Amino acid sequence: MSTAAQLHFLGGAGTVTGSRFLVESDGARVLVDCGLFQGLKVHRLRNWEPFPVDPAGIDAVVLTHAHVDHSGYLPALVRDGFRGRVHATPGTVELARIVLPDSGHLQEEEARYANRKGFSKHRPALPLYTEADARAALEHLSPLAFEDTVEVAEGVRLRLSPAGHILGSAVARLDLGPEDRRVTFSGDLGRPAHPLLRSPAPVGRTDVLVMESTYGNRHHDDSSAVDVLADAINRTAARGGTVVIPAFAVDRTEVVLFHLRALVEAGTIPRLPVYMDSPMALAALGVYRRAIASDGADLEPGLADHGDPFDTGDITEVHDVEESKALAGVHGPCIIISASGMATGGRVVHHLARLLPSHRNTVLLVGFQAPGTRGRSLADGARTVRMLGQDVPVRAEVVEVPALSVHADQGELCDWAATADPPPEVIHLVHGEPPAAAELARAIGRHVATRVEVAELGARVPL
Secondary structure, rough: OOOEEEEOOOOOOOOOOOOOOEEEEEOEEEEEEEOOOOHHHHHHHHHHHOOOHHHHHEEEEEEOOOOOOHHOOHHHHHOOOOOOEOOOOOOHHHHHHHHHHHHHHHHHHHEEEEEEHHOOOOOOOOOOOOOHHHHHOOOOEEEEEOOOOEEEEOOOEEEEOOOOOOOOOEEEEEEEOOOOOEEEEOOOOOOOOOOOOOOOOEEEEEOOEEEEEEEEOOOHHHHHHHHHHHHHHHHHHHOOOOOEEEEEOOOOHHHHHHHHHHHHHOOOOOOOOEEOOHHHEEEEEEEHHHHHHHHOOOOOOOOHHHOOEEEEEEEEEOOOOHHHHHHHHOOOEEEEEEEOOOOOOHHHHHHHHOOOOOOOOOEEEOOEEEEEEEEHHHHOOOEEEEEEOOOEEEOEEEEOOHHHOOOOOOHHHHHHHHHEOOOOEEEEOOOHHHHHHHHHHHHOOOOOEEEEEEOOOOEEOOO
């Protein structure tokens, strides 16, 4: 194998978003993940910069899963010249067919709204890419079953194993050259306690390990998470208020509905009207239901044995904008689940603008909130948040339930790294804020006898 084999950190370094890792070996170029930057403006602006390498010179893309911080830049990459195949599990392919067009549509909608209201600094405001760009990118998707192997570029072979994060999420293993030197990418790792998905596959043999560090400085308290969820709902119902849950449309919505159904069946919370106000979340819910019915390879067995695991008893599907607006006229305790999960855009922003000013209501934050997002501002106790061109007062109760996250915590990340056999030569930590990555590096150092490095944006390291 050529000594020129390198790993280039084009994103997902020093931040939780924008995962993009370029593997170069003997002239072949394979991009692992192709995500959007989210959160802080300094990060979001990177989406508008020219891609660091010529998209036409990339042979293949590998997606570890369908979340936009790992897949959402793909329409721009294709528009700007990428012509290869995009390899992912069947579950990821099916979800990407929902997520990417929705992302393009949302960006077009936000640009139109900003132009209509005149609060954009740009004249005119433009989308990063369009829904048409996203649909063109879908033509490049190529499904690969778990544990199958395919040569994605000359001398580069790929195998995907379950990562337990969302449906279809994968650990990606690339074997380079005739010596089969292996670099393994964790993608986003799920949790052994995930109620729907199997635990992440062990690392096994690898020479280099690239792993996420989102919750590298956190420990999830599973014992109280569902109690916190139930208590917040009961308090809000007693006040006659609305619980609004900014939920990631893929997987977090399914996990929340799973727990709501269990709480209702146990009599722990009342059977409240639940409004699912996200076309993308509804489409993703259909993907999960079909996967459960067919006993998908990365799902816990027997999920369908007791009926629909997501049926809370009183769900209303909200499809069009007029139905969403009509929720403003709903009175009495209820639950609204709406995307986006960090309140960066989508219909949930309109619900928050309406509901945040009243002390009767509650905002439940059930996933990671990146710095610079409205979700992080709410989690940090902001008394006002800027949305839709105005400062909205925050009088509603804000409750974080991080243990409902589908990201592994520090202990689970360390345990997974320890499944490498033998220990890798080096572990590169990515997809985490600097404090989380630094603390995880120290923790892994106490568990695994290897070198651990925190990745730097733009850096190249040898493979």
